Amino acid sequence: MSLQKKWKDLYLQIVNRNDYQLERREIMTKPLIELQNVSFQYEHTKVLHNISFRVSEGDFLAILGPNGSGKSTLLKLILGIAKPLSGEVKLFGESVSSFQHREWIGYVSQKSNAFNSAFPATVEEVVKSGLTKKIGLFKRMPKNANELVVDALKAVGMEEYLDRNIGKLSGGQQQRVFIARALISEPKLLILDEPTVGIDHENVQSFYDMLARLNKEQQITIILVTHDVDTVSNRISHVACLNQTIHFHGYKKDFDSISDEQLNGWYGHSVRKIH
């Protein structure tokens, strides 16, 4: 499917989606993430320019943008792996550099570069390792760690795979295990960087269903960088359109007022919205 078609479908689906989650969340506006005038550059290439936006508790935000738009860099800034050239990043109201509660944030990276697939570890060991930061240095795993592992695996529908070698699972199953690894520390915020790259289409659907469930039932705020605009769009609450800078960030209803000309200008190629 061409990129144009994807964008078209995205807008179409956002326009048609159910509104109830959004209304519920408008009441809860505590910002979990706040970026103010953030810029970033690699050597002499400007990657992100003057980014300001906030993510509130309970949001399910998809960051969309073409290749090279700075999506992954934005996540790195939020996680504190990269430092901004200027501007400020705040997590839970605190500056990212002094933020201590990393266990509140679950991170799931692209499957392709996440790990060495021949690594000798069971699903149980991998999920349990998600507790490392929460427990802290010099301390041992808690006695109920095994129960926590089972609970986390149940939440992603993978409890039967407890004893399997992680490398022997399919790409979609591995990503579920990595979500479980993030869930075990009971995060308030889940950050996913193109989590479905290399996963076949059917599994992508159920993967996003699972994320939507976690967002709704466990009130976990989710930020997702993705290319699967057509699949994800009927499950998210917010959209951010990124191309070096944030061109749009808001609810679906606000999308309606965006003109085709505006979209073309942001992405440098023809994108059309169908009503």
Added chain:
Amino acid sequence: MIEAIINYEFLQNAFLSGLIIGVVAPLLGVFIVVRRMSLIADALSHVTLAGIAGSLFLSQSFASLALLNPIYLGIVASVGGSMLIERLRSLYKHYEELAIPIIMSAGIGLSAIFISLAKGFNTDLMSYLFGSVSAVSRQDLIVVLLIALVVFIFLLLFFKEMFVLSFDEEYAKATGLPSKWIHLLFMIVVALVIAASMRIVGILLVSSLITLPVAAAMRISKGFKDTILYAIIFGESAVIIGLVSAFYLNLAPGGTIVVTSIIILFIVISIKKLLFNLKVERG
């Protein structure tokens, strides 16, 4: 044999050191192998050789240093080498493996210079190259014991962090683990174990005791802790069989231990293949 061990102190030293190394080397080896650092272990062992050759040369040249145990300078060289490798790896970010030949050749080059200055090989140096049953002193045994203690304390404190770091470095950084410091400590511990192992298996074969038992363990294990357990069993068996045969056949233990490890590896691979074929036949 048991009677001989009871009667002779040098045999006690060799066997006790061997038994300790047989646990410690494969234990740390699992982390080294999964982090794809096997060749770094090899490079470090050659740097250790430079320290030992330097120490032997100093003992020859200065009467006051005649009794200096070469293991100390060996440890200094190994730890120094590990820090240099780290420095080089960050200098050549996109060609990290370049650090290995640079450090390895520096180690061998320096060793060659010290050996020629010390007027050629002697039996002492041979025992450092290929290990020895008779050359392990009580002092060596104590150093080996202390190094083993450092390894156990390190893993007791950082096992879960080391697992995360080995499995997924990006995730470790994203969760805010102090990965840099833990990695640096790990490199120092690796350098210590290499220096400790050399007395028994010899510098040239140290990395084999670190990697071969792990290679065999990974064929049959499912999880990480399994891998560690199997690696220690294989490592320990190789050390015991190797030392006993070295004693009776009057061979260098480095050779017998490594050959035993390779035989174990071969047996494990064959059995695994046989079982796989049987499974396929049965459908």
